[in-house]
Amino acid sequence: xxITLTHYLVLSTILFAIGLVGIMRRKNLLMLFFATEILLNAxxxxxxxxxHYLGDLSGQMFAFFIIxxxxxxxxxxxxxxxxxxxxxxxxxxDLMTSMRG
Amino acid sequence: xELYLYIALFAPxxxxxxxxxxxxxxxxxxxxxxxxxxxxxxxxxxxxxLSYVMGGHTVHVELMTWMATGDLYIPFGFVVDQxxxxxxxxxxxxxxxxxxxxxxxxxxxxxxxxFFSYLSAFVFSMMVLVMSDNFAGLFIGWExxxxxxxxxxxxxxxxxxxxxxANEAFIMNRIxxxxxxxxxxxxxxxxxxxxxxxxxxxxxxxxxxxxxxIGIFLFIGAMGKSAQFPLHPWLADAMEGPTPVSALxxxxxxxxxxxxxVIRANPIYSEIPDVGYFIASLGAFVAMxxxxxxxxxxxxxxxIAYSTxxxxxYMFVAAGLGAYWVALFHLMAHAFFKALLFLGAGNVMHAMSxxxxxxxxGGLYKVMKGxxxxxxxxxxxxxxxxxxxxFFSKDKILEVAFSSxxxxxxxxxxxxxxxxxxxxxxxxxxxxxxxxxxxxxxxHPHEAYRFMxxxxxxxxxxxxxxxxxxxxxxxxxTTLLPGFEFHTxxxxxMLIGVTSLIAVGGIVTAILMYRNGPLSxxxxxxxxxxxxxxxxxxxxxxxxxxxxxxxxxxxxAWKEIxxxxxxxxxxxxxxxxxxTGENTRDIQNGNLSTMLRWMVIGLVVLLALAVAFxxxxxxxxx
Numbered sequence: 001x002x003i004t005l006t007h008y009l010v011l012s013t014i015l016f017a018i019g020l021v022g023i024m025r026r027k028n029l030l031m032l033f034f035a036t037e038i039l040l041n042a043x044x045x046x047x048x049x050x051x052h053y054l055g056d057l058s059g060q061m062f063a064f065f066i067i068x069x070x071x072x073x074x075x076x077x078x079x080x081x082x083x084x085x086x087x088x089x090x091x092x093x094d095l096m097t098s099m100r101g
Numbered sequence: 102x103e104l105y106l107y108i109a110l111f112a113p114x115x116x117x118x119x120x121x122x123x124x125x126x127x128x129x130x131x132x133x134x135x136x137x138x139x140x141x142x143x144x145x146x147x148x149x150x151l152s153y154v155m156g157g158h159t160v161h162v163e164l165m166t167w168m169a170t171g172d173l174y175i176p177f178g179f180v181v182d183q184x185x186x187x188x189x190x191x192x193x194x195x196x197x198x199x200x201x202x203x204x205x206x207x208x209x210x211x212x213x214x215x216f217f218s219y220l221s222a223f224v225f226s227m228m229v230l231v232m233s234d235n236f237a238g239l240f241i242g243w244e245x246x247x248x249x250x251x252x253x254x255x256x257x258x259x260x261x262x263x264x265x266x267a268n269e270a271f272i273m274n275r276i277x278x279x280x281x282x283x284x285x286x287x288x289x290x291x292x293x294x295x296x297x298x299x300x301x302x303x304x305x306x307x308x309x310x311x312x313x314x315i316g317i318f319l320f321i322g323a324m325g326k327s328a329q330f331p332l333h334p335w336l337a338d339a340m341e342g343p344t345p346v347s348a349l350x351x352x353x354x355x356x357x358x359x360x361x362x363v364i365r366a367n368p369i370y371s372e373i374p375d376v377g378y379f380i381a382s383l384g385a386f387v388a389m390x391x392x393x394x395x396x397x398x399x400x401x402x403x404x405i406a407y408s409t410x411x412x413x414x415y416m417f418v419a420a421g422l423g424a425y426w427v428a429l430f431h432l433m434a435h436a437f438f439k440a441l442l443f444l445g446a447g448n449v450m451h452a453m454s455x456x457x458x459x460x461x462x463g464g465l466y467k468v469m470k471g472x473x474x475x476x477x478x479x480x481x482x483x484x485x486x487x488x489x490x491x492f493f494s495k496d497k498i499l500e501v502a503f504s505s506x507x508x509x510x511x512x513x514x515x516x517x518x519x520x521x522x523x524x525x526x527x528x529x530x531x532x533x534x535x536x537x538x539x540x541x542x543x544x545h546p547h548e549a550y551r552f553m554x555x556x557x558x559x560x561x562x563x564x565x566x567x568x569x570x571x572x573x574x575x576x577x578x579t580t581l582l583p584g585f586e587f588h589t590x591x592x593x594x595m596l597i598g599v600t601s602l603i604a605v606g607g608i609v610t611a612i613l614m615y616r617n618g619p620l621s622x623x624x625x626x627x628x629x630x631x632x633x634x635x636x637x638x639x640x641x642x643x644x645x646x647x648x649x650x651x652x653x654x655x656x657x658a659w660k661e662i663x664x665x666x667x668x669x670x671x672x673x674x675x676x677x678x679x680x681t682g683e684n685t686r687d688i689q690n691g692n693l694s695t696m697l698r699w700m701v702i703g704l705v706v707l708l709a710l711a712v713a714f715x716x717x718x719x720x721x722x723x
């Protein structure tokens with residue numbers, strides 16, 4: 001069986017769905033970051049696949065951008081997370097309610 | 102001369118603003134003194150202008166542009182000519198006297214400073230009214246005096262009746278002013294200018310019908326200000342204001358503005374003798390109508406107010422029949438003796454602790470000799486006895502009516518002359534002579550301050566001598582106003598005799614009837630008495646026809662439309678927003694997890710919309 005564009009897109013969709021569910025269900029901040037990474041990489045797969053399919057390199061270029069941005073985002077996010085953990089000793093989302101309206 | 106014009110015009114305004122600075126502070130004599138002093142300055146400037154105008158000159162200035170848009174050009178222009186200078190003299194003389202008098206009269210009033218502020222503002226508006234060189238400026242002055250009249254009638258605003266009377270006067274004048282505005286619009290529409298000189302030069306080129314409508318609408322305005330039937334009830338109710346106000350506004354100046362308008366617009370009214378005849382007939386009717394109401398009234402100020410109404414009727418007869426200078430002459434003479442009469446009534450009111458019923462007075466001559474003599478002088482002048490001012494002016498009006506061969510008008514006015522003499526002396530007899538009934542009611546009357554009597558004396562002097570200058574007056578004003586041809590030289594003496602006879606007859610009857618105090622109360626059961634004391638039931642009729650249905654309509658609009666529809670709609674919108682807020686505040690629970698879920702929901706919704714729109718767009722595009 002040959003692997004076509006559809007397969008890549010289905011994989012991307014499945015990964016995106018997993019990431020989305022992770023964002024919605026997980027209470028651990030660290031897991032939330034993982035879910036975000038899954039979301040971003042789901043898009044990357046989509047970009048790369050379509051880029052290859054169309055024979056246009058700009059999609060793959062975008063994938064590189066996203067990887068770079070994801071890396072910096074995680075760097076900052078983990079930094080903040082560590083600071084938060086040092087202050088409170090917990091990274092449970094349900095306990096972070098200081099912005100309650 | 103321009104300087105004097107500006108001084109005459111703006112000195113009252115300065116006085117008003119100065120007094121207004123202290124409007125909220127307790128009484129201080131300097132406001133009254135300075136306002137009076139500035140008015141006196143205005144009087145002196147007017148006198149200088151009078152002597153200048155008598156030399157055959159007029160002054161015309163343009164202070165600044167007021168409105169200039171497209172073809173419309175209205176400047177703040179002022180003119181001092183033979184007519185306006187007479188009005189200026191009348192206004193400044195009476196108002197100076199009234200200002201000084203008020204220093205005594207309002208002595209114990211909390212609103213002393215406020216009173217002077219209003220009074221001077223009134224004089225300023227009146228000066229604008231008479232000095233303006235165009236209809237727009239006249240209208241501004243017209244509204245200005247209306248506003249000041251409202252402020253002053255309702256001066257004692259804590260009294261329900263005073264505020265009611267003030268509103269009544271204001272509303273009735275608004276109705277009339279609408280007519281006047283339409284008249285002014287018609288003038289502008291057809292001539293393209295509001296300047297007197299342009300309008301009066303062009304008016305005869307217009308269609309007869311248009312001139313008639315202009316005349317009618319302008320006269321409706323005059324009817325409101327001069328309280329002619331059927332817009333008359335406000336004048337009697339306006340007596341709720343302080344007495345100096347009645348003397349200045351509701352006798353001498355503001356109510357004569359309507360007559361002034363007709364005199365000023367004489368080139369218009371000369372073109373339409375039919376409207377003029379209507380004005381004269383209405384005037385004669387009002388003269389009689391008001392005089393009959395004055396016969397039985399038991400309120401001193403109201404009697405004088407009805408008398409004012411009646412005299413305004415006289416003036417309109419003269420103006421309507423084309424004898425404009427006669428109307429102006431009576432206006433001037435009337436201003437002096439009527440203001441004097443009111444100020445005298447003010448003294449009596451003070452003496453009697455605000456009691457106005459002459460039946461409760463009697464025998465006041467002994468305690469208030471000065472006031473009594475001044476009031477008798479004024480009444481004699483009002484009755485038209487030789488050689489007092491009223492004789493010359495009123496007699497001329499009767500002569501005009503006779504000369505125009507309107508014998509019915511003449512007859513009406515002739516009878517009214519008798520009634521005038523009767524009710525004036527009824528008041529004098531009841532208040533000043535006969536048994537001292539005030540003792541039964543426990544009053545302790547006292548004479549007014551001496552300076553108040555002194556300041557009234559110039560008016561008394563003018564009430565006596567104003568008529569002697571008839572020839573100079575005629576020579577002065579007929580340079581601007583058309584003359585009037587009298588065809589009555591052969592019967593002149595007879596007419597004078599007949600008129601004087603009925604006037605003397607009225608006085609003698611009043612003296613004989615009220616020699617021993619008021620008539621028996623049996624009279625009060627009589628039908629005629631009831632009709633007259635109820636003012637022909639006209640206020641009641643207006644109340645039933647206009648006030649009550651309007652009140653009901655307003656209540657309906659308030660309770661059913663405003664509260665149930667307008668307010669309810671607004672409240673509903675506000676409530677909906679409140680409820681939405683209450684119900685959606687759960688979104689902001691601070692839990693990151695929930696927020697993320699909402700974000701996802703939003704994303705899905707936006708995606709769905711994007712898809713839907715794309716599909717829809719493609720469907721239409723195809």
